[in-house]
Amino acid sequence: MTSxxxxxxxxxKTYDVRGLVGSQLTDEVVEAFxxxxxxxxxxxxxxxxxxxxxxxxxxxxxxxxxxxxxxRGADVVALGLxxxxxxxxxxxxLSAPAAMFTASHNPASYNGIKMSxxxxxxxxxxxxxxxxxxxxxxxxDGGIEAVAEPGGIREYDALGDYAAYLRRxxxxxxxxxIKVVVDAGNGMGGLTVPAVLGTAAGLAELPIEIVPMYFxxxxxxxxxxxxxxxxxxxxxxxxxxxxxxxxLGLAFDGDADRCFVVDxxxxxxxxxAVAAIVAVREIARVRALEPDADIAVIHNLITSRxxxxxIEAAGATPVRTRVGHSLIKDEMRETGAIFGGEHxxxxxxxxxxxxxxxxxxxxxxxxxxxxxxxxxxTLTDRYTPxxxxxxxxxxxTDVPAAYARIVDAYAGVxxxxxxxxLTVNGASDEGxxxxxxxxxxxxxxxxxxxxxxxxxxxxxxxxxxxxxLIRG
Numbered sequence: 001m002t003s004x005x006x007x008x009x010x011x012x013k014t015y016d017v018r019g020l021v022g023s024q025l026t027d028e029v030v031e032a033f034x035x036x037x038x039x040x041x042x043x044x045x046x047x048x049x050x051x052x053x054x055x056x057x058x059x060x061x062x063x064x065x066x067x068x069x070x071x072r073g074a075d076v077v078a079l080g081l082x083x084x085x086x087x088x089x090x091x092x093x094l095s096a097p098a099a100m101f102t103a104s105h106n107p108a109s110y111n112g113i114k115m116s117x118x119x120x121x122x123x124x125x126x127x128x129x130x131x132x133x134x135x136x137x138x139x140x141d142g143g144i145e146a147v148a149e150p151g152g153i154r155e156y157d158a159l160g161d162y163a164a165y166l167r168r169x170x171x172x173x174x175x176x177x178i179k180v181v182v183d184a185g186n187g188m189g190g191l192t193v194p195a196v197l198g199t200a201a202g203l204a205e206l207p208i209e210i211v212p213m214y215f216x217x218x219x220x221x222x223x224x225x226x227x228x229x230x231x232x233x234x235x236x237x238x239x240x241x242x243x244x245x246x247x248l249g250l251a252f253d254g255d256a257d258r259c260f261v262v263d264x265x266x267x268x269x270x271x272x273a274v275a276a277i278v279a280v281r282e283i284a285r286v287r288a289l290e291p292d293a294d295i296a297v298i299h300n301l302i303t304s305r306x307x308x309x310x311i312e313a314a315g316a317t318p319v320r321t322r323v324g325h326s327l328i329k330d331e332m333r334e335t336g337a338i339f340g341g342e343h344x345x346x347x348x349x350x351x352x353x354x355x356x357x358x359x360x361x362x363x364x365x366x367x368x369x370x371x372x373x374x375x376x377x378t379l380t381d382r383y384t385p386x387x388x389x390x391x392x393x394x395x396x397t398d399v400p401a402a403y404a405r406i407v408d409a410y411a412g413v414x415x416x417x418x419x420x421x422l423t424v425n426g427a428s429d430e431g432x433x434x435x436x437x438x439x440x441x442x443x444x445x446x447x448x449x450x451x452x453x454x455x456x457x458x459x460x461x462x463x464x465x466x467x468x469l470i471r472g
């Protein structure tokens with residue numbers, strides 16, 4: 001690598017490329033990634049999908065990536081503006097690899113690339129991303145040599161097909177009339193929500209009144225960061241739901257592949273409750289089509305205990321996995337699971353090529369809520385019987401020492417499980433349960449704590465005890 005070439009290892013992450021625009025990601029760097037991606041997936045002579053979000057840098061980056069891919073023989077299918085799950089739809093329906101330009105919920109100074117193999121299969125460092133990185137580095141050093149027959153390009157506006165496909169998976173036409181406030185956070189939900197839940201794509205009108213918030217596509221995020229995982233970014237939606245007397249609220253992140261739910265009181269619904277609701281609906285749907293099927297549903301190890309309990313009660317097998325996007329996708333394929341849910345509001349569907357789709361999860365919640373007469377808070381309370389801490393991050397100067405303090409304190413107190421970090425399960429004196437999981441960050445000196453118990457006092461006791469050990 002020449003002294004002028006950037007160090008790609010600094011911004012090629014475990015599951016995607018994500019870096020600062022200008023200093024890390026430039027047109028030249030992105031063009032090299034396009035050529036490298038085409039080589040890695042052997043796309044010469046076949047189609048490769050390229051889409052982008054609303055960030056200011058995204059259109060030029062998508063064009064640069066397309067140039068690099070075409071130089072190496074790939075025929076580019078240009079989606080233009082789209083959500084990440086819309087790019088998965090194109091990858092799945094066309095059986096073509098895809099590259100999506102987005103930095104999801106990160107601030108405006110960032111951009112990135114989410115790459116998929118044909119059929120929306122994820123790519124991680126272990127499954128091709130490291131090779132793409134190294135090929136791109138070589139192209140930056142030596143230039144991109146065009147093949148004898150460079151690829152062509154065609155445009156494909158997938159929004160209508162995407163919306164129609166989701167409508168076929170979840171029928172909302174017969175639900176009772178409902179009012180929903182939607183906060184798109186100036187992200188791609190501003191494009192996809194009117195198409196899927198409204199009539200913007202030419203589909204029939206649904207009995208859903210949408211109250212739009214921040215639907216204007218604006219990659220500078222003038223109202224708040226498009227990261228609903230942070231409670232501060234839900235405040236506007238929570239207020240609006242109450243002010244409008246709405247039945248519920250939905251908040252999408254920047255690339256609209258994650259969706260968070262707020263009930264009629266403005267209270268956030270835990271992603272675990274959403275996962276349980278969707279799991280039960282998907283189990284019932286598949287059971288009706290395949291009465292004798294062995295049905296598996298995935299949940300990661302820090303979702304609420306209520307999730308596997310709901311899966312089992314519905315007659316399916318819960319499969320517990322580590323945390324991680326590509327890990328879940330791989331597990332979906334290996335187990336044949338019909339659905340997968342993560343604590344971070346990523347929801348994966350077998351009938352969406354095993355990829356995650358926040359819009360589809362939202363549609364399941366709307367369908368379940370709209371098919372009965374109770375408030376959303378009553379419905380979701382049934383799937384939230386326990387008390388959870390949520391994820392708490394602690395900056396730790398000596399992660400191994402903090403980890404050792406926890407092991408010493410809980411040896412003999414609870415059962416240890418090291419599937420992903422350290423999970424300790426125990427019983428309370430009153431006959432209830434508690435558990436906690438501590439996981440180190442892959443990239444920062446952080447320990448992440450999640451705790452849950454049968455009662456709130458027990459959860460607080462466990463949470464505070466483990467935090468004391470973590471922070472020394």
